[in-house]
Amino acid sequence: MSTLKLDVNSYRDLLKQYIEYQDEQALYRAEQFSKQAIQHNISPDEIVDVYIQSLLDLYPDLSPSVKHSLNFLLETMISFGMAYQEFQALREKQLELQSEISVAANMQQTLLSTTKPNIPNMDLGAISAPAKQMNGDYYHFVEDEQGSLGIAIADVIGKGVPAALCMSMIKYSMESFPHSRMEPGVILEGMNRVVERNVDPSMFVTMFYGLYDGRNHEFHYSSAGHEPGFYYCAAEDAFYDIEAEGLVLGVDRKVTYHQYVQQVAPGDMVILLTDGVTECRVNDRFIEREEICEVLSQYKHLSAQEMTEQVYRYFERLQDFHLRDDFTMIILRRDV
Amino acid sequence: MDFQSCVTITKEWDIVGARQLGRDIAKKIGFGTVDQARIATAISELARNIYLYAGTGKICFETMDNLNSKGLRIIAIDNGPGIQDLTQVMTDGFSTSGGLGAGLPGVRRLMDEFDVHSQEGEGTEINVVKWLR
Numbered sequence: 126m127s128t129l130k131l132d133v134n135s136y137r138d139l140l141k142q143y144i145e146y147q148d149e150q151a152l153y154r155a156e157q158f159s160k161q162a163i164q165h166n167i168s169p170d171e172i173v174d175v176y177i178q179s180l181l182d183l184y185p186d187l188s189p190s191v192k193h194s195l196n197f198l199l200e201t202m203i204s205f206g207m208a209y210q211e212f213q214a215l216r217e218k219q220l221e222l223q224s225e226i227s228v229a230a231n232m233q234q235t236l237l238s239t240t241k242p243n244i245p246n247m248d249l250g251a252i253s254a255p256a257k258q259m260n261g262d263y264y265h266f267v268e269d270e271q272g273s274l275g276i277a278i279a280d281v282i283g284k285g286v287p288a289a290l291c292m293s294m295i296k297y298s299m300e301s302f303p304h305s306r307m308e309p310g311v312i313l314e315g316m317n318r319v320v321e322r323n324v325d326p327s328m329f330v331t332m333f334y335g336l337y338d339g340r341n342h343e344f345h346y347s348s349a350g351h352e353p354g355f356y357y358c359a360a361e362d363a364f365y366d367i368e369a370e371g372l373v374l375g376v377d378r379k380v381t382y383h384q385y386v387q388q389v390a391p392g393d394m395v396i397l398l399t400d401g402v403t404e405c406r407v408n409d410r411f412i413e414r415e416e417i418c419e420v421l422s423q424y425k426h427l428s429a430q431e432m433t434e435q436v437y438r439y440f441e442r443l444q445d446f447h448l449r450d451d452f453t454m455i456i457l458r459r460d461v
Numbered sequence: 462m463d464f465q466s467c468v469t470i471t472k473e474w475d476i477v478g479a480r481q482l483g484r485d486i487a488k489k490i491g492f493g494t495v496d497q498a499r500i501a502t503a504i505s506e507l508a509r510n511i512y513l514y515a516g517t518g519k520i521c522f523e524t525m526d527n528l529n530s531k532g533l534r535i536i537a538i539d540n541g542p543g544i545q546d547l548t549q550v551m552t553d554g555f556s557t558s559g560g561l562g563a564g565l566p567g568v569r570r571l572m573d574e575f576d577v578h579s580q581e582g583e584g585t586e587i588n589v590v591k592w593l594r
Contacts, residue, residue: 170495171495174493174495177494203499206499207570211553
């Protein structure tokens, strides 16, 4: 049970010293002794046993009733010893689990990684930070053959490992779509069928898909119950909600998604996000969407990537560096 | 090996009887007070399992006397419903006794050897040994 046999002699000497002088030094060494015992995985009942042995060594003529009472004490400590051993074993198991999860999180990061494409006259920024180790948010960029940019952003309701597992499935389904013409409505309808068939009904996935056509600067988009993004109009220096109606994925197999279009002028921005951004909580109060616009506005002179990073840092600080939900934000700006 | 004796478990009070007999044998073999207390605690767990889940069964004791070591073997036998998932029952923190460090993983820690056989609908046999050092 213990890797190190408790040193009864040194304990007895300590006890003797304390009984004689009641000095702080003996107490300090007793503290060191108990710390060492913990380090060597020695359970409380063993300490009691060492104490009893030491006492009997020091006072061989101890009255029988006191001896019996000491055995009684030992008996009551046995279960504490068991509980302590169990606690140790559980703690080891927890460390094991933690390292397993961090391996999985690394794997997920590799799996979900998407390269930010370089598109002429287009400034693109993206950030995604998990609340726990694994991310239930997902974003992905695809360039199609006509030179259009497809942007997917999705959020599994919930976080942690189950959300992350679900997200990995979303990623592979997205990749299996033909890259010829990524119509947002068609893609969401396809994803809806995938989620409906493969995901537990208690789990919901929201998703937004946008397609930016570089030739005519039109942004086509559809939403499956996803948190509305923002459209920044440079001419008016104003933010608008990107409203789009659509049911969350996986509820109804036959649902169709309406496709919307937004003309994007030079300097305009499309900002997509997950509810980890909007449901940012400060002192039990959700922040308002206007606050997000103010923060975005504050950093709008920066590049799209720097903007996402600064906005993230702002909300991270606001929440005391403890994200409650996965945080993902994508910014797309037309330069000229 | 010398076959010693058994205690039948049918009511809660029998747990005390099993502890008493186990402790007496352990003392005779030469176990110290801590080991006596650990053996008694293990007997409690095994006997309580019989009392709570099987209703009736028995706890048997054998003195082990090999060339170089002495020890105590405890066998808990019942004809109860059996254990469906042994792996789960042997997992820390699973015990239905509310995480008091007890249950079968606790017994395994208190003893040196541990073996369990269980057949659904037929019963359970748990065999543990504590060696004297």
